[in-house]
Amino acid sequence: xxxxxxxNLLTLAIMAAPAAVAAQAQNLNELVIIGDDASAxxxxxxxxxxxxxxxxxxxxxxxxxxxxxxxxxxLKEEDGYGLRPNIGIRGSGSGRSSKITxxxxxxxxxxxxxxxxxxxxxxxxxxxxxxxxxxxPDLLRYGPFTVGGAINLRSTPIPxxxxxxxxxxxxxxxxKRIHSWYGNSTDxxxxxxETFQEETNGFKDLQHSNRETGFEKEDYVAKxxxxxxxxxxxxxxxxxxxxxxxxxxNETYLGLTDRDFRRDPNQRYFLSQLDNMDNRHKGYxxxxxxxxxxxxxxxxxxxxxxxxxxxxxxxxxxLINAANNGDQTxxxxxxxxxxxxxxTLTNGAREYLSQGIEVKADYSxxxxxxxHDLTLGARLHEDEADRFQxxxxxxxxxxxxxxxxxxxxxxxxxxxxxxxxxxxxxxLFIADRIAINQNLTVTALLRYEDIETSQTRWSTTxxxxxxxxxxxxxxxxxxxxxxGATYRLSPTLTLIGGVHRGMAPAGSxxxxxxxxxxxxxxxxxxxxxxxxxxxxxxxxSDYENTVRNCSIAxxxxxxxxxxxxxxxSEGESEIQGLELLASYEFTLANGLTAPVQATxxxxxxxxxxxxxxxxxxKGDNLSxxxxxxxxxxxxxxxxxxxxxxxxxxxxxETCIDTTCDREGTDNTFRKTDDYTxxxxxxxxxxxxxTRVYAKVDNVLDDxxxxxxxxxxxxxxxxxxxxxxxxxxx
Numbered sequence: 001x002x003x004x005x006x007x008n009l010l011t012l013a014i015m016a017a018p019a020a021v022a023a024q025a026q027n028l029n030e031l032v033i034i035g036d037d038a039s040a041x042x043x044x045x046x047x048x049x050x051x052x053x054x055x056x057x058x059x060x061x062x063x064x065x066x067x068x069x070x071x072x073x074x075l076k077e078e079d080g081y082g083l084r085p086n087i088g089i090r091g092s093g094s095g096r097s098s099k100i101t102x103x104x105x106x107x108x109x110x111x112x113x114x115x116x117x118x119x120x121x122x123x124x125x126x127x128x129x130x131x132x133x134x135x136x137p138d139l140l141r142y143g144p145f146t147v148g149g150a151i152n153l154r155s156t157p158i159p160x161x162x163x164x165x166x167x168x169x170x171x172x173x174x175x176k177r178i179h180s181w182y183g184n185s186t187d188x189x190x191x192x193x194e195t196f197q198e199e200t201n202g203f204k205d206l207q208h209s210n211r212e213t214g215f216e217k218e219d220y221v222a223k224x225x226x227x228x229x230x231x232x233x234x235x236x237x238x239x240x241x242x243x244x245x246x247x248x249x250n251e252t253y254l255g256l257t258d259r260d261f262r263r264d265p266n267q268r269y270f271l272s273q274l275d276n277m278d279n280r281h282k283g284y285x286x287x288x289x290x291x292x293x294x295x296x297x298x299x300x301x302x303x304x305x306x307x308x309x310x311x312x313x314x315x316x317x318x319l320i321n322a323a324n325n326g327d328q329t330x331x332x333x334x335x336x337x338x339x340x341x342x343x344t345l346t347n348g349a350r351e352y353l354s355q356g357i358e359v360k361a362d363y364s365x366x367x368x369x370x371x372h373d374l375t376l377g378a379r380l381h382e383d384e385a386d387r388f389q390x391x392x393x394x395x396x397x398x399x400x401x402x403x404x405x406x407x408x409x410x411x412x413x414x415x416x417x418x419x420x421x422x423x424x425x426x427x428l429f430i431a432d433r434i435a436i437n438q439n440l441t442v443t444a445l446l447r448y449e450d451i452e453t454s455q456t457r458w459s460t461t462x463x464x465x466x467x468x469x470x471x472x473x474x475x476x477x478x479x480x481x482x483x484g485a486t487y488r489l490s491p492t493l494t495l496i497g498g499v500h501r502g503m504a505p506a507g508s509x510x511x512x513x514x515x516x517x518x519x520x521x522x523x524x525x526x527x528x529x530x531x532x533x534x535x536x537x538x539x540x541s542d543y544e545n546t547v548r549n550c551s552i553a554x555x556x557x558x559x560x561x562x563x564x565x566x567x568x569s570e571g572e573s574e575i576q577g578l579e580l581l582a583s584y585e586f587t588l589a590n591g592l593t594a595p596v597q598a599t600x601x602x603x604x605x606x607x608x609x610x611x612x613x614x615x616x617x618k619g620d621n622l623s624x625x626x627x628x629x630x631x632x633x634x635x636x637x638x639x640x641x642x643x644x645x646x647x648x649x650x651x652x653e654t655c656i657d658t659t660c661d662r663e664g665t666d667n668t669f670r671k672t673d674d675y676t677x678x679x680x681x682x683x684x685x686x687x688x689x690t691r692v693y694a695k696v697d698n699v700l701d702d703x704x705x706x707x708x709x710x711x712x713x714x715x716x717x718x719x720x721x722x723x724x725x726x727x728x729x
Contacts, residue, residue, distance in 0.1 A: 285304075
């Protein structure tokens with residue numbers, strides 16, 4: 001562990017040791033970043049909570065399908081199952097969710113959020129009990145990414161008394177899923193143990209092979225809580241959490257030519273037969289709370305995440321491009337009727353480590369007749385990504401019209417395939433929520449980020465000082481202020497507004513690389529009257545330096561060069577838009593109710609100043625950013641006896657780079673398709689504890705090109721039917 005981090009870690013530990021935290025025994029405030037809908041409505045900015053009840057309506061296990069109902073959120077599908085989410089918020093890049101702050105139970109969960117922010121790991125969404133999406137000035141309480149938004153995934157909570165749950169499901173393509181948990185609570189101790197397991201053969205067919213294209217995933221979680229009696233003079237609570245998951249998926253970076261996609265979007269080329277992702281994740285956290293006084297709470301959190309993966313895959317983008325542009329030989333090679341080689345398959349072996357300590361103090365006081373809810377926080381964080389990626393050389397040979405692979409050689413990792421990216425970060429924040437009067441609340445925030453990143457490469461597998469070929473380092477220090485306000489215009493109508501300075505730090509790999517900086521404004525209104533809820537928020541972001549994180553999955557283009565690591569500047573830019581939400585529950589005859597919710601996001605964005613390298617020009621569009629995203633969910637319920645829901649979502653076409661709006665540009669292969677997906681779901685209660693359900697995703701079987709990254713056209717999930725049963729005990 002680096003000396004600076006060790007020294008600072010000790011300092012924070014000494015600060016936290018005398019105290020240890022506050023709350024009530026069932027208090028979950030430290031596990032959430034928003035709370036419930038009422039808490040979201042009180043925030044001086046856009047905030048949305050997808051509850052466990054919301055998730056139950058459609059029973060999604062793909063995070064993409066759940067977050068597309070939240071305004072201001074964009075996604076780019078890749079594999080049809082959401083195994084590697086690509087999520088952006090308010091114009092931030094969606095590639096590998098590398099420009100949002102991703103958390104589970106309010107703890108950073110991306111493999112290496114500072115040094116290598118591309119999130120190749122995302123928590124198993126099927127075991128989550130809710131989602132929180134936060135935008136606006138309150139983002140400055142969290143980080144490191146404060147330009148667009150933060151997503152906090154809520155895991156299964158510890159039950160307040162003895163309880164258990166089992167959900168079993170089967171689906172097309174030999175799909176199977178089971179999710180179960182059991183827990184109990186006493187006055188001073190509680191626990192829950194949980195497992196989620198899922199597998200499928202996949203919906204794609206591999207040419208010239210009977211190999212499956214699906215995945216197997218298993219996840220285990222254990223939580224425990226220990227606390228003093230509620231009558232204690234000083235209340236203490238300790239929450240412990242352990243998590244382990246593993247995944248084996250036959251996923252690939254190789255998509256299709258447009259010609260093959262229109263013929264059959266669910267095929268895969270033989271060249272991708274050996275592609276495979278194998279990963280393991282371990283997570284540990286300990287959270288200590290102490291209620292020092294009625295007005296002072298101290299929270300200390302220690303966390304550590306370990307992620308190990310090997311994505312064995314090839315890069316055949318040149319073949320896709322050539323075939324799309326009429327090269328018959330390249331097309332035949334993809335079809336497996338012509339030999340290829342030698343070509344390279346990379347053992348994408350990486351080990352990630354992310355760990356840190358957070359200390360947060362909440363203090364309430366009254367000054368000059370005004371209520372102040374003051375929060376001070378500090379976090380010391382360290383992460384690293386260790387790449388050791390040998391490459392295997394193969395040839396595709398064709399005998400009697402059938403392709404096969406012949407091994408040629410293995411190449412030892414050097415340079416970019418043999419490197420360590422590291423980061424150390426200290427961040428501090430202060431937030432003061434001031435109740436000016438009964439109607440006006442103002443929140444002032446200030447965040448400080450101090451980040452040091454480095455990258456070291458070696459030319460030999462021994463990693464000696466003599467074989468060290470390149471070392472890069474970067475230091476970033478930024479002070480980020482914010483101000484937000486809510487004004488209660490009437491008992492049903494609240495006005496909101498805010499401004500804050502946002503930052504997305506550059507990953508390691510460069511020297512003197514500036515972070516992405518933006519000034520973000522938002523203003524709007526919330527309406528709540530009985531069962532009617534509505535919200536309209538306009539947002540505007542002025543980016544001084546738009547940064548794109550490059551990866552193989554989301555490569556960056558600068559002139560004739562393509563980069564699959566590091567960051568590139570895409571110039572100054574402006575992003576503006578409108579987020580709308582409306583929901584209402586109609587009461588019908590015979591005790592029936594009909595809940596309806598609709599959301600829409602409109603976004604307009606363009607480059608306003610050329611980038612230094614000339615890759616982005618004034619007037620260019622921003623990549624992977626749809627102009628319109630909309631969702632409508634409607635249901636019919638007979639109390640707790642039965643329900644039926646339909647969910648209709650629409651995503652506009654997007655540009656895959658910044659050049660597709662330039663005059664004279666051929667956009668044939670530079671845009672995705674717009675697409676509409678209709679999902680159906682229904683359930684019936686057999687008794688008070690047992691419920692059966694059925695659902696059909698993409699009931700119209702509408703498959704379009706939803707992504708052209710990494711290499712070629714990719715479809716969304718085809719029509720897929722599911723049948724399940726859940727039992728509570």
